[in-house]
Amino acid sequence: MAKEVLYLKIANIIEEQIFSETLKIGDKLPSIRALQKLYDVRLNTIKQAFLELESKSLIESRPKSGFYISKTSNRKLAIPSMNKLKLSEKQVAPEDLITKVFDTLKDKSISRFSLGVPDESLLPIAKLNKGLLKAARNWAESGTSYEPVQGNANLRRNVAKWSFILDGKLAEDDFVITSGAMNAIYNCLMAVAKRGDTIAIESPVYFGIIQVAQTLGLNIIELPTHPVTGIDLEALKKVIHKIDVCCFVTNFSNPLGSLMPDESKIELVKMLTHHNIPLIEDDLYGNLFFGRSRPKPCKYYDEAGIVMWCGSVSKTLAPGYRVGWVVPGKFKDQIIREKLVQTICQPSLYQEVVADFLEHGRYDHHLRNFRNTLYTNSLHFQRTIEDHFPENTKISQPQGGSFLWLEVDKSIDTAVLFDTAVKQKIGFAPGRIFTQHDQYNNCMRLNFAVEWNEKTEFDLKRLGQLIKNTI
Numbered sequence: 001m002a003k004e005v006l007y008l009k010i011a012n013i014i015e016e017q018i019f020s021e022t023l024k025i026g027d028k029l030p031s032i033r034a035l036q037k038l039y040d041v042r043l044n045t046i047k048q049a050f051l052e053l054e055s056k057s058l059i060e061s062r063p064k065s066g067f068y069i070s071k072t073s074n075r076k077l078a079i080p081s082m083n084k085l086k087l088s089e090k091q092v093a094p095e096d097l098i099t100k101v102f103d104t105l106k107d108k109s110i111s112r113f114s115l116g117v118p119d120e121s122l123l124p125i126a127k128l129n130k131g132l133l134k135a136a137r138n139w140a141e142s143g144t145s146y147e148p149v150q151g152n153a154n155l156r157r158n159v160a161k162w163s164f165i166l167d168g169k170l171a172e173d174d175f176v177i178t179s180g181a182m183n184a185i186y187n188c189l190m191a192v193a194k195r196g197d198t199i200a201i202e203s204p205v206y207f208g209i210i211q212v213a214q215t216l217g218l219n220i221i222e223l224p225t226h227p228v229t230g231i232d233l234e235a236l237k238k239v240i241h242k243i244d245v246c247c248f249v250t251n252f253s254n255p256l257g258s259l260m261p262d263e264s265k266i267e268l269v270k271m272l273t274h275h276n277i278p279l280i281e282d283d284l285y286g287n288l289f290f291g292r293s294r295p296k297p298c299k300y301y302d303e304a305g306i307v308m309w310c311g312s313v314s315k316t317l318a319p320g321y322r323v324g325w326v327v328p329g330k331f332k333d334q335i336i337r338e339k340l341v342q343t344i345c346q347p348s349l350y351q352e353v354v355a356d357f358l359e360h361g362r363y364d365h366h367l368r369n370f371r372n373t374l375y376t377n378s379l380h381f382q383r384t385i386e387d388h389f390p391e392n393t394k395i396s397q398p399q400g401g402s403f404l405w406l407e408v409d410k411s412i413d414t415a416v417l418f419d420t421a422v423k424q425k426i427g428f429a430p431g432r433i434f435t436q437h438d439q440y441n442n443c444m445r446l447n448f449a450v451e452w453n454e455k456t457e458f459d460l461k462r463l464g465q466l467i468k469n470t471i
């Protein structure tokens with residue numbers, strides 16, 4: 001049989017198995033070598049068959065892990081709807097609900113779908129502990145002294161070194177170290193905004209951003225945000241004359257998982273530069289990409305220095321270390337002044353441990369494994385939700401990060417469902433906590449940065465059943 005026909009024949013067999021759901025999204029395909037032996041063909045024939053399937057988005061390769069049935073094959077559930085601009089609607093902060101969700105975290109027997117941080121089992125804790133001992137031994141005065149206000153130079157140098165995505169344009173002096181990304185955002189806002197100013201943010205949005213804006217007395221405009229491509233630039237254009245500052249999570253937002261395409265980032269930076277509006281870019285999920293490469297931040301396109309690029313290791317390495325940073329562009333001096341007033345400096349030892357982790361390539365190594373786990377988890381979650389949640393469930397399609405956003409039947413109030421679920425030891429984050437308006441009441445966020453095992457699968461199925469029982 002001609003070689004061309006042979007590779008297509010093998011590709012067709014796998015395609016049929018995908019459409020009959022013998023192979024489901026998230027399943028790992030046998031290795032190229034295993035299939036070569038099975039079909040008794042040349043390696044290249046299998047490689048060509050895989051290329052054919054890849055070109056149809058039916059399978060995807062994961063570096064050093066193999067080929068997987070990709071999420072785009074035979075997707076059954078729709079993506080969630082996009083919100084509308086609500087300029088005149090009353091704003092009510094969901095503080096009590098946020099507190100209630102956080103309170104449940106004390107009970108370790110509740111499944112951790114509600115959390116915004118990775119499960120400990122996915123973090124390199126033993127290696128970090130070794131790093132702590134090393135830092136305490138080797139670091140001057142065992143880390144008991146003050147650090148420069150700008151932050152540990154070794155850490156700044158290493159974060160700059162690993163910021164390849166900026167084409168080597170950043171040096172250690174461009175960074176200011178902060179207590180995580182949230183503190184970076186706070187410092188940025190203190191530097192560029194005053195009480196009564198207006199901030200534009202995504203919607204739904206990480207509740208911490210609403211809380212900090214409210215604490216600083218800012219008016220908030222929640223922009224319509226597409227679950228796949230992020231903020232709606234047309235909506236931003238309509239209100240741009242009211243805006244003093246923007247804060248966006250451009251890469252794999254929380255909770256939507258949206259990723260702004262490069263063209264939108266270019267247009268956004270151009271628009272904000274034209275109006276001289278600072279952008280706080282919260283990019284702490286950018287390294288958690290499922291595709292081939294890390295998406296660029298808006299900072300990449302920023303020539304005027306209006307973008308303050310924030311990051312941290314909270315979602316990738318150690319949330320409790322409170323190590324974050326900002327590349328503040330033209331606002332650097334104000335931000336260093338703010339930091340001096342608030343915190344002076346961060347604990348030296350944790351900065352040294354992270355610097356050491358970066359310097360010796362351990363962070364990069366960890367990220368590669370972590371991304372693979374997150375990607376396969378996201379597929380397991382999507383598949384289980386497709387099979388066990390009601391058919392009218394809508395589900396986001398993240399290309400990175402660690403969250404899924406679900407829109408369930410309109411009759412369900414997820415804040416009420418939360419109480420019932422917690423009694424059954426299942427947690428999730430109700431949609432209402434991600435907005436200041438009365439919306440997303442039938443939505444929820446699920447964290448898939450957990451260990452995928454029988455219990456996780458069982459709990460996810462039980463959540464689906466609970467929703468079915470409630471409709």
Ligand SMILES: Cc1ncc(COP(=O)(O)O)c(C=O)c1O
Nearest residue numbers: 116180181182206249254312314
């Ligand atoms: C979008 C976003 N920004 C900031 C933070 C807080 O990050 P950190 O712990 O580094 O302060 C979170 C945490 O969930 C987040 O999702």
